[in-house]
Each structure stands twice: as structure tokens, then as C-alpha cells.
Amino acid sequence: MDVKVVEQENWSRMVEVLVPQDELQPEFEKGYRKYQKKVKIQGFRPGRAPLAIIKQMYGPRIEIEVIEDIIPRIITDAWKQENLKIVSPPKVDDLDYQPGSDLRITFTVDVEPEIQIEKIEGFRFDRKVYEVEDEDVEQALQTLREEHAVWENIDEPATEENFVLLDLQELDESGLPIVGRKFENELFALKNQQGEVTELGRQVIGARAGETRVVVLTPSPRPGSDEPVQPVKFEATIKEVRRKNLPELDDEFAKDLGDYDSLEELKKALREQIQRRVQQDLDRELERQIIDEIIKNNPFEVPKSMVDTYLDNFVQQIKQSAQDQN
Template sequence: MKVEVTDLGSWRRTLEIEVPREDVDTRLKEAYKSYSKSLNLPGFRKGKIPVSVVKARFGPAILNEVITKTEEECYREASQEQGLTPVSQATIEESSFEDGEPLRFKASVDVKPELDIKKYKELKVVRPVYKVEESFVESQLSGMCEQNATEKQVDRKAALGDVIQADFVELDEDGNEIADRAQSDRMFLIGGQNANHDLDNQLVGTEVGETRDVQYTHTHELEDGETHEHEVRFRVVAKEIRERELPELDDEFAKDLGPFESLEELKTRLRDDMKAQADNGSRG
């Protein structure tokens, strides 16, 4: 992985990152295999769907998912290698993945500024001790269940919690499609943790083959710290509706995740990891 860092002031950095083609291709193959085991499609036994079918049906959507995840992971790795301490969510831009070429993208982020503090050695510091609440463990387990959910195609209207595979295209103020702002075979989880609830409500009830125009308010923070809101409009063409099924939170679930003999053993590991992370954080 190649990384170039540009300083945009005392607290802003832009990382230009290049990920080797082979790394992305490997991740993509693993994703195809994973989906071939978890998807439920008519005419195929669960876990026996050929990879070629997965590629033909969901190739573009899986590629987008892999690229997004690769960008997030490589950005974090690059930040650590460069000794940066981000204090904001990174903005990913200028992403490019052409045939035969590596994955290239830029990540801009605010970082912890360097401070010149004098006469600090005589200061007394009280290190807080954090208690790991059981709700933290349950929240982590809930996230693991979400990550290991299986999906099956259904012939009904979309409901909260379903995944829609659809084509999205942004509309201008007059309702005309903006050609270069279109996405094909995008996967969208209705009611996801980070989803826009206005958009969720407008997608509930969608049927395969239906075209809907949706509008919602997008909020983001500018570089000067000001919050900006603007209306966004999209035309959505639903192509497939898939129902998600969460795994049972039991001993078998824990065994599938790793070297755990029971759910309680998995919970213990989570508590220990959270406690260690909190202790390290309190030490600065």
C-alpha cells in the first residue's frame, strides 16, 4: 500500500492511498464465497450457490461493498503508519478502481494538533477507572448478530429491516435525472443504524420493478465547523427485496465466531477486551 500525506494546516491532513489490485481482488473473491454461503435464492440449496451466480446477480453491489470496506480499513491502517491521531470521521473522495489498476482514493481528516506544553511534570493527574456496563456487551453482541445475518429473496413489499437492491439516480431541482450521479445495484438496509429515517419511511412498501422518487434532508459538517443542510432527491428503481434473518444468540453462535465453547465465554472475552481498551485510553 502506498500512502502520501498532505498537510492542510495544523489540524487537517489528506492521505492519498493506493491499494494493490491483488489485495482488492483477494477481498472480492472472499466476499463472493461468503455470499454464496449465506444467500438464499430460489432453485439453490442454502450454502450451495455457485460463485458464478453470485457474481452475475450481485457483482456490482458486492464490488461497491468491498471497495467501501477496503477504503475504511486501509485508511485506518495508513493513519496508524503515519502516526496520525484522527479526531473526526474521514471524508473519502476521488475513489477510482479501473480495470487492471489499483484502488486509489483520498481520505481527508482532522487530526490532533501538536501542542508544546511546558512545566507539566509537576502536575498531578487522576486516572479514571471505567466500569464495563452489561449494556455495552449486549450492544456488541447485537452488532455481531447484524454482521452475521443471512438474507433470502422474498416476493412482497419491502418492510423495515429488509434489504433493497436498487438503482439510484440523483435528481435536480426540476426532477430531471443527473446522469453522472447514478448508482446501479446498490444495497440499502431499510432501518439501518446509520440510515436516514425520512428515507426509510419513503422506501417501506416498495415493490420489485417499482420506481419511486424520494426526498430527504442531508446534514453534514463543513470544514469551518458549521452544519449545513440541503435537500437531496433520488429516483429509486427496486430490483430485489431480501429479508434478513438474525442468528440465534446462543452457544452455537459463539462457537461459529471463534474458539469459544459457550456464549458466556464469548461475553467474558468481550468484557475483558472492553476493560483493556478503557484502561489503555485512561492512560492517554
């Protein structure tokens, strides 16, 4: 296969491909044999007609079908052979083939722009260095306590410190259950992270396991929607009231978490982890600032097809994200 690349304006490249008849012939032979297995010719059993007769009767038709099948592969092989970094789907401009002759294809692609970086010196940036606060370590310790908490079912009225395991059956305006709108084994905290009693908590505090109450809950607004949300009525069956028991912050807790001999060793390790993680984030932000500054001082254009491809992919990601949320 002979390939010739012709540079056009900007990032456009015209690629001329010539595939000799002798390179096409093996593909044609495969097409003849494939056709031989399925064609029915009078006087021969199915699949037993001689290849010579197949070629005589259907040769040109088979060759055209084979050409249509192998064009995408030929085009891909051509731009890869020439090490083109394409950013747009190939567009076939011309295709010339007559039975018994060579195959000629001309297609156009856009390639990655060659960016010339001329100014990379003289910039000034401030690197932030994070200093871990005691509060950071305390928050990390609290997170570890939450992760290693022990749940206990209690036979007591629910308080704001507890959690409840519920079955929620949505009700219509008349108070009748809506088929298909039952949510089972949902676990809820009765106060939020700010220490405030939740909307549900205000309606079930004091209830015991086995009790049923009618509650009204306000759904969260749909992302990007300005439509007001309407409260929804549910029949809530309290299946369990749970207490979350947090482990004590002591040396034994540290030992249970891993290779730490004391709580102080655990705090030291957490301080180092926080320092490393936050510093990595700050350094990544600095890297983005450097890249932005280099781009600003070295402007360049990109193919429209490259921008279109990026936008198409971005839109698809947004659509997929919306579908996942629904």
C-alpha cells in the same frame, strides 16, 4: 570535508564547510565524461572527443554545473556528520568556488531546542479504572450478531425492518434524468440506529423488487458549510428487498466465533477485551494529562521555523482531508 559549527543565538547554527579540491575532482571527472558523451566538436565523431579537449574547452563551465548539482548532498552530509537535529531547511549564506580551488559553503539551520526538565515531582493525578457493565457486553454481542448476519432476498413489500438495493437516478426540476448523476446498487436501511424510519424509508416502504418510485432526499450538509441544503429528486428503482437475519445468541453461535465452548465463555472473553481496550484509552488520557502538566511547569520556547513547519504540515493535512471528502 571539513565542517565547523558555530552556535548563534537560540537554536540557530551557522555551518562552515570546506571541500578540498582533491575530493571534488572525482565528481568533476564524472561531469567531464558525461559531457563527453553529448558534446559535438568539429573534427571528432559524437562522444569521441578526447577528455583533454573537453576540459580545455568546457572545464570551468562543467565544474560550476557539477558544484550546483552536489551542493544539496554536501550540505546534508555536513549536518549529518555533526549530528545536528535540524528543524528548518538549510539556508545558504555564502558559496565560494573558483576553478581549481577548494569549495567553501556557509549555511544556517535551526536545530531542535534542548529542553531542561526541572520540575517532575509533586504532581497529583487520579487514575480512572473502568468497570465493565453488562450493557457493554450486550452491545458487543449485538455487534457480533450484526457482523455475522445472513442476508435474504424476499419477494414481499418492503417494511421498516428491511433493506433495499436501489438504483438512483437524479432528476432535474422538470423530472428529466441528469446525465452522469446515476448511482447504482446502493444499499439502504429503512430505519436508523435509533429505530426511526428514514426519509427514504417513508417513501419506499410497501414497494416490491422491480418497482420504480420518485423520491425526494435531503443531502447532508457539507462539513464547515453554513449554506442551506436543497432537497434532491431521484427516480428510485428497487432492485432487491432484503431481510437481515441475525444469528441466535446461544452456545453454537459462540463456538462458530472461535475457541469458545459456550455463550458464557464468549461473554467472559468480551468482558475482558472491553476492560483492556477502555482501560488503555483511559491510561493514554492520563498520560496526556501528565505530559500537559509537565509542559505547563517547565515552559520552553521552540524555533519559529519549527512552528512554521508544523503549521504548514497541518494545513496540508486539512487540505488533503478536504480533497478526500470531495
